[in-house]
Amino acid sequence: MVQSKRQRNLFLAFCLVPTFLLFAVFTLYPLFNGLYYSFFKWSGASSLAEFVGFDNYRRLFSDDIIPSTIWHDYFLVITKVFGIMILSTFFAVALTQMKIKEAPFYRIVFFFPNIMSVVVIGILWMFIYNPSLGLVNSGLELIGLESWTRPWLGSEDWALPSLVLPSVWAGIGLFMLMLMGGISNISKSYYEAAEIDGATEWQQFWKVTLPLIWPQIKISILYIIITTLNGSFIIVQVMTKGGPNNSTHVMGSYLYEQAFVKYNFGYGATIGVMILILSLVTVLIMQFLMRREKVEY
Amino acid sequence: MLNMWRKTSAWLMMAVLFAFLLLVGCAPGAGTEETDSEGTEEESSSEGSSESGESGEVSGELEIQYFVGGYGDSWWKEVIADFQEEYPDVSITEHAGPNINEEMRSRWVSDDPPDVVYIDGAGSSETQMVEDGQLMNLTEWLSGVELEDGSALGESFIVDPAKYDGEIYSLPLVFDTWGTWYDNAWFEENNWDVPKDFPSFMDTMSQIKEDEGIEPFVTTGQYPYYFLRGMLYPAFGAAGGDELLNDVITGAEGAWTSEPVLNVMKKVEQMQQEGMIDSGFGALNHTQSQMNFLLHDNAFIPVGFWLPNEMANDTPEDFEYGFIPSPMQDEGEPAAIVPDLRPLAIAEKAENPAAAKAFVEFVFTKEYAKSFSEHTGAIMNLQGVDLASSEEVPSFLIDANEMINDPEQVQIYQKPHPMSSELETPISNSLVSLMLGNITAEEFVEEAEQAAAEYRSSLE
DSSP states (O other): OOOOHHHHHHHHHHHHHHHHHHHHHIIIHHHHHHHHHEEEEEOOSOOOOEOOOTTTHHHHOOHHHHHHHHHHHHHHHHHHHHHHHHHHHHHHHHHHHOOOOTTHHHHHHHHGGOOOOOOOOHHHHOOOOOOTEEEEHHHHHHHTOGGOOGGGSSSSTTTHHHHHHHHHHHHHHHHHHHHHHHHHHOHHHHHHHHHTTTTOOHHIIIIIIIHTHHHHHHHHHHHHHHHHHHHHHHHHHHHHHOOOTTTTHHHHHHHHHHISOOHHHHHHHHHHHHHHHHHHHHHHHHHHHTTTOOOOO | OHHHHHHHHHHOOOHHHHHHHHHHHHTTTTHHHHHHHHHHHHHHHHHHHHHHHHHOOOOEEEEEEEEOOOOOOOHHHHHHHHHHHHOEEEEEEEEETTTTTTHHHHHTTOOOOOEEEOOSSSSSHHHHHHHHTOOOHHHHHHEEEHOOSSSSSSGGGOOOOEHHHHHEOEEEEEEEEEEEEEEEHHHHHHOOOOOOOOOHHHOOOOHHHHHSSOOBBOOOOSSSSHHHIIIIIIHHHHHHHHHHHHHHHHOTTTTTTTHHHHHHHHHHHHHHHHBBBBBBBOOOOHHHHHHHHTTOOOOBBEETHHHHHTTTTOOTTTTTTEEEEOOOOOTOEEEEEEEEEEEEEEBBTOOOOOHHHHHHHHHOOOHHHHHHHHHHSEEETTOOOOTTOSSOOHHHHHHHHHHOOOTTTEEEESSOOOHHHHHHHHHHHHHHHTTTTSSSSHHHHHHHHHHHHHHHHHOO
C-alpha cells in the first residue's frame, strides 16, 4: 500500500512535534533559563533580581573552592571509569565465557544495586562507614588491622576516596549487562578459530572479545562520565554534604549549596553553566580519544 | 521520494523554529508573567477579605505557613483552632510540614506569599527574607499592641525582636537556646561532676575518657553550625559580651582575629588535641550524633531545647536529660547563653494583613506561652510565664527557666540577628577543619577573617 505524502507528513508530525515540544519545555527551556539567571544577582527566594552582567562569571574564576570541586568531580570520573569498567568487563566475561552454573544468580546479584535509589545506597554506605558501628572499621579490627581504622567520611583526606566505592558498587550491574549483551553477540566460531591457532584465553580476550565489544565499552565510558559529572551530586549530598571542610564538594553539590543554602541562585546558575560546558568538552574529547575503526572479522 | 524528504525536513525546520520562538519569547519575562497570572488568581479568591480587612473587620482567607520540626505541630493546631473559634468569619489555610520552606518557595518567588509565616527550619532565613524585602515592617504596629493584662507586647519579650537598621520585621515567638546536654542519671551513677566552666569541663571530660574509654564530646560535622551556635556563640558572649557577639556575627573587620576570639578558639584546639572531640564527628549528621549521645558513645552534645522532643522515640528509659549553658567561659565567670529565636512574621505582600495581624496578636498571650512549653518542651518568648505550676512541663525546662532568670548564674547575651549563611558556611567549614586537628586556632581565625572580608564585600 502506498501512503500519500500528506499522510506520511502527518504521521511524522504526530510522532515528532509532541516529543519536541516536551523536550523544549522540560529540557531546552530550563537550560536557557539557567543561562539567563546566571547574569543576575538573585536569592532564589524572592522576586527581586538584579542584572549584574558577567559579575557571577568573574566570581566563578576567583572562587577558591571551584577548582577543587572540578578536581573532585574528575577524580570521581577517573576512578569510576576504571573501577566500573574493569570490574564489569571482568564479571561480564566471567559470567558468559566461564560457563558458571550459577550465572543467572550472579547476574541478579550484581544488578541489584542498580534498582536501588542512589539515596538508599548513600544511606546504606554511611552505616557501612560509620566509625564506631560500621562494617568497614569492625572488619579491619577483626583481621587485626586496627591501625587502618579511621572515620572514613569524617576525614578530610579519606572522605572523597570513600565515595568511590559505593559509586562503583552501584554502577557495575548495568554496564555488566551491557557488555554481556555485546559478548553474547560474538560468534563462537571466532573463539574456536583462535583456539586452533593456539591463542590463550588471555589472548582471546585481548584480540577477540575486547575489539568486538569496543562500541559497548565506548558508550559505557561516555555514559559513566556524563552521569558522574551531572549526578555525583546525589551521593555527595546524601553522604557528606560536601564536607568536611569542602573536601568532597563536587560541582553539583557546590551549586546546590550556593543556590539553596547560601541564597546565591544566580551564582548557582553560573556554576550550572560551567558544568554544562565542562561536560560537553569532556565528552567531545573522550569521543575523539576513543574513536576506532569498527572491527569486523 | 526526494521531494517528500525535502518536505519533511521543511516541516521539521518549522517545528524547531516555532519552538525556539516560543523559548525566546518565554525566557526573559518568565518570572513576571507567572507572577501576574498567579497573583490575579489568588486575588479573585480573597478579594473580599482585603477590603474588609481595611475596614478593621477580620474575615476572609488567612494563610499561615509554619515549619514542623522538633517541636511538633500540636501547639499550632490548638492555637489555630482557638483562633478559628474567635474569628469564625476567617477561613484559615495551613501550610505546614518539615519541608514547608522548600514547598512554599515558589509562592514567595512569585510574590504571592502566605499572610503569616513562622520562620524556622532548613531552607528558611530571616535575614535573607528581610534583605529581599519580603517581610512587613512591624515597628509602628508593635507599639500599639497590648497583652491581655494591658502591658505593651513590645516590653514583654524575654528577648527583644531582631532589628535591621533599627526596624522590626519579625516578632520572636520561640525562645530557644543552645546549650550542652548530658545524661544526669549516668553522671550520678559515676559521680562525675557537672561542669561549671571551661577548666571543670576539661576535668570532667578527662575523667569520663579515663573511666569509659570514649571521646566524651560529640557534635554533627555535617551541620557545623550546631557547634558554632551551641558552643562558640556563648563563649564569645562570655568573653566579650554583646559587642563581640555582634561583631562576630556581622563579620566586622578584625573581629575574628581579635584576642578574645582567638582565646576561645584555643580552647577548641585544646579539646581537639587532648582527644575530647569524637574523631568521627565530621561525617555525622545531627540525628547520628544525637543517637551516639543517647547510646553513651559520648557524654556531651551541644543542641537546643528541642533535643528531648526530637529524640523522644529513641531515648532509653533510664536516660535523664540534663542541660547546662555551654561551659566555655573562664573560671569564676558566670555561664553564658545566647538565645536562638524563631520568629513569627507577616509578609510584606500579605493579602489579608488585618487577619494576619489579628492572628499574631492572638498568639502572644501568657496562656499560649504556657501551653507552648507543655507541648514542645521549649519556652515562648514572653516574660513572667509561670512554668513551675504546670505538671506537663519537663523538669529540665523548669530548671533551665530558673537558671535563665537568675543573672548570678547565667548571663544572657543577645545576637543582633542570625548570622547570614554567606558568612556561616565558610566559617563552619574551617571550624570542622580545626576540630579535626587539620588546622590550628591561628589558621582558623585567619580563614574566618578572610571569610568575613568576603562577606562584607558581597554586601556592597
